[in-house]
Each structure stands twice: as C-alpha cells, then as structure tokens.
Amino acid sequence: MTTVPGSSIDVQVLLFAQVRLAAGAGRVALALEAAAGPPTVADALGALVAVCPAVAPHLPSCRVALGVDYVTPEQPLGPGDELALIPPVQGG
Amino acid sequence: MERIVVVTEAPLEAALAEGVARGEPGSGLLTASVVADGAVGAWLDFYGVVRAAEPDGTLLAGLDYEAYVPMAVHQLHLLLDRLEPRYPLSGVAVVHRIGFVPVGEPSLLVRILSPHREEALAACAQLIDELKREVPIWKHPR
Numbered sequence: 405m406t407t408v409p410g411s412s413i414d415v416q417v418l419l420f421a422q423v424r425l426a427a428g429a430g431r432v433a434l435a436l437e438a439a440a441g442p443p444t445v446a447d448a449l450g451a452l453v454a455v456c457p458a459v460a461p462h463l464p465s466c467r468v469a470l471g472v473d474y475v476t477p478e479q480p481l482g483p484g485d486e487l488a489l490i491p492p493v494q495g496g
Numbered sequence: 497m498e499r500i501v502v503v504t505e506a507p508l509e510a511a512l513a514e515g516v517a518r519g520e521p522g523s524g525l526l527t528a529s530v531v532a533d534g535a536v537g538a539w540l541d542f543y544g545v546v547r548a549a550e551p552d553g554t555l556l557a558g559l560d561y562e563a564y565v566p567m568a569v570h571q572l573h574l575l576l577d578r579l580e581p582r583y584p585l586s587g588v589a590v591v592h593r594i595g596f597v598p599v600g601e602p603s604l605l606v607r608i609l610s611p612h613r614e615e616a617l618a619a620c621a622q623l624i625d626e627l628k629r630e631v632p633i634w635k636h637p638r
Contacts, residue, residue, distance in 0.1 A: 420564055421634035469632070472570035488564055488632070495561075495568075495592060495633030496544045496604050496624060 413438050415481055417452055418488040419459070423466065426458040436481065445470070446477035448487055459489070466491050497580050498530055498587035498609075501572045503565050503633070505595040508543075508605040512591050525589040530609055536586050538613040542620050544604035546597050550637060557638050558598040564632040568592070571631045579623060583615040590623070592633060 412435045424430050434451045436443035445468050453460045467474055469488040470481070481487075500520050504511040512525070530536060546559050572590050579585065589607040597603045606623055610616040 418564065420632065421562055421636075469564075469567055472567040474630075488567065490564070490567075490632050491634065493628065493630070493632055494635045495563075495631045496628050 411438050412436055413443065413481065413483040413485075415448055415483075415485045415487060417448065418486065420489065421491045421494075423459055423462045423489050423491050426462060427456050428458070429456075432456055442480035442482065444477060444481060445475055445479045445487065448481060449477070452489075462489070462491060497576075497585050498525055499573075499576050500525055500589045500591075501569055501576070502589075502591045503563055503568045503572075503594060504591070505593065508591045508593055508602055511593070512589060512605065512607075515591075525587045525607055525609070530587045535611055536609045538608075538610050538616040540606075540608045540610075540613075540616040540620055542604075542606040542608075542624070543602040544624075545602050546599050548599045554637070556599055558596055558601070559603065560596050560636040560638050561592070561594040561603060562634045562636065563592070563594045565594070567632050572627070575623060575626045575630060578626070579619050582622075583610065583619040585610045585615060585619055588619070588623070590627075592627075592631075594633065596638065 415434050417432045419427050419430050436447055467490045469490055500515050502511045502515040549555055586609040591605040593603045606620055608616045608620050
C-alpha cells in the first residue's frame, strides 16, 4: 500500500473483553501520521494510548491482529486497515 | 479430512446441524456417513461444560462468551491446517458457543473421527491446547 508523503491514514482498532470494558468502546478510529512512510502497528498502539489512556495497562498482555491474522509491532499499515487488540484468550 | 468450524450463539448440536445445512463441508461429521466406509475406528466427542464455581469458590449462573468471530473461525481453520499433516484424521468438527451459556451446559464441542484412538486423543488434546492459546474467545462470569 502506498501513502502520500505528508498525509495521514485512517485505521480502526477493535477492542475486546477487559480492554473493551476499560476503554468503554469496542472500536476506536485513529488518524496516523504517514509523512515518514507507512505507520506501523507500534505507531497505532502509541496513538491508541494517546486517545484512550485506559488501555495502556493492558497492552503488555495483548497481541495484535491485522484483519484476522496475528501480526508483529513492525507490521506496516495502510489506509482503512482494521486492527484488533487481543487480550489473553479464554475459550473452551 | 472432513472438517467443520462453527462459532455461534446457538446450542452446539443445533449449530453443527446449521453449519451443515448452510452447505459447509463436513456433513459426514453430523450424519456419521463418514464412518460408513469402515475406515473409522475411533469417534471422539469432547464437550467443554460450564462449571458452577470459579476457582475461588464464587458461584456462577453461567459464563458470557465473547468472540471476535471472523478471526476465531479463521484461527480455528489455521489450527486444523496444522493438525491435518500431523495426524491421520478422517474428520474434525469444532463448535464453540458464544453469548450466555448456563452452568451445566456445553460451550465447546470437539468431534474427531480417525482410524485409531491414539491419533484422535492426541489431536483432541493439541486442538484444545492451541484453541486456548490462539483463538480470540473470552469469558465473563455471570
């Protein structure tokens, strides 16, 4: 995905379980600075904490998904990407 | 290997039937036609059931299960992709219920059919271990 220098891109972050309850929302929209190249998952998490500080204590225990796959903090993002914060799972 | 993966608010057996009715593969897992060729020697059904008490003794009415459904279904398929080359299985069904599940009712059904019991038992254990690590489902005591 290419980005225009000096622009920003919009992404969504889905929140679940204790993170959703702490944030009081299941979805947060973020505009990420893209002037220096595509922002990463780590950039998105930084922006998320800035607008929603209540999620910060949960971040160390969370994994991140882009769409339906787990990704690393270095993963670059494109316009319209949908991330999900995945706290420790408890199925079964 | 026949397979079916369902994450739904419906009771487990109904959800399995609905998955088949929607045309998802795996109908043999419901109708037992998959055993008709005589190759299946082990039919394993595991039910995960909601317990009445938390580890600290707190009594519950049940558990509210929350899921990121599209990712849960995808991660369950990835998990089955990893099982398939490792164990000679004839079929696997995984049905996870979400929403409120009262105490005493099952939240999870894993059905495994295989030629011999060893691979069914080992695959079931691995599947549930990985489900509890990888699949985005959470529970809230009620």
